[in-house]
Amino acid sequence: MDRTAYSLVATDLDGTLLRGDDTVSDRSLAALARAAGAGARHLVVTGRPAPRVRSLLERLGCTGLAVCGQGAQVYDAGAHRMLWSVTLDRELAETALGKIEAEVGQLYAAVDQDGVDGLTLIEPGYLMPHPTLPAVRVDRRDELWGKPISKVLLRHPDLSDDELAATARAVVGSLATVTMSGPGTVELQPCGITKATGLALAAERLGVSRRRTIAFGDMPNDIPMFDWAAHGVAMAGAHPELKAVADEITTTNEDDGVAVVLERIFSTS
Numbered sequence: 001m002d003r004t005a006y007s008l009v010a011t012d013l014d015g016t017l018l019r020g021d022d023t024v025s026d027r028s029l030a031a032l033a034r035a036a037g038a039g040a041r042h043l044v045v046t047g048r049p050a051p052r053v054r055s056l057l058e059r060l061g062c063t064g065l066a067v068c069g070q071g072a073q074v075y076d077a078g079a080h081r082m083l084w085s086v087t088l089d090r091e092l093a094e095t096a097l098g099k100i101e102a103e104v105g106q107l108y109a110a111v112d113q114d115g116v117d118g119l120t121l122i123e124p125g126y127l128m129p130h131p132t133l134p135a136v137r138v139d140r141r142d143e144l145w146g147k148p149i150s151k152v153l154l155r156h157p158d159l160s161d162d163e164l165a166a167t168a169r170a171v172v173g174s175l176a177t178v179t180m181s182g183p184g185t186v187e188l189q190p191c192g193i194t195k196a197t198g199l200a201l202a203a204e205r206l207g208v209s210r211r212r213t214i215a216f217g218d219m220p221n222d223i224p225m226f227d228w229a230a231h232g233v234a235m236a237g238a239h240p241e242l243k244a245v246a247d248e249i250t251t252t253n254e255d256d257g258v259a260v261v262l263e264r265i266f267s268t269s
Contacts, residue, residue: 015218031259071198129184196224
């Protein structure tokens with residue numbers, strides 16, 4: 001690969017750039033710095049909402065744009081403001097949740113509130129897939145809908161993520177977009193919104209075309225991002241659906257898979 005081929009490096013966080021303990025290795029940081037030295041920008045594209053990613057962006061030294069909330073938010077980290085966001089209609093969210101429960105029985109739900117200071121609210125019975133992420137427990141489900149939300153997170157006591165996501169897609173229709181972004185993380189977001197939506201908007205603001213974008217991910221929610229970018233790299237531990245559409249498969253996130261590829265592309269030799 002020509003080191004000048006890519007001027008935008010789009011990376012997912014969980015399961016991709018981040019290790020299991022929510023850290024970024026020195027090797028990965030050095031590889032991102034090497035890419036930056038060659039003129040490429042780094043853009044975080046994550047399912048996490050902006051408030052839950054702020055400290056990570058600081059650790060990465062990101063002071064520009066980030067795509068958050070599965071593509072529903074374009075966040076300016078340096079200015080600490082939202083440049084663009086789309087909310088999920090709360091009545092549609094309740095209706096979609098009811099349709100899914102009619103098929104699979106009781107679900108446990110959480111929501112990410114909209115905005116740079118929005119909270120993650122969880123109803124009784126919901127277990128956070130990332131214990132390190134802060135959340136506020138509410139007493140009743142109707143308390144989830146008190147303020148505008150960017151998405152709903154779902155968990156089922158028995159069904160696998162694949163089974164829950166498949167059923168949700170079958171019954172939700174145009175009420176919302178269903179995504180699976182990690183273990184125990186099936187989500188409802190605004191209809192038509194994907195990581196590609198936010199990535200395209202951010203790239204336009206940065207003046208970078210899709211033909212000069214390389215993307216890294218590990219879950220089915222990264223498929224639209226791979227479809228949009230010129231080159232999609234799946235981690236070795238990625239979901240089979242993503243591996244099936246990837247242009248390349250690298251090593252695992254624990255083995256610095258992002259760095260492995262960036263070191264090759266932006267080699268100084």
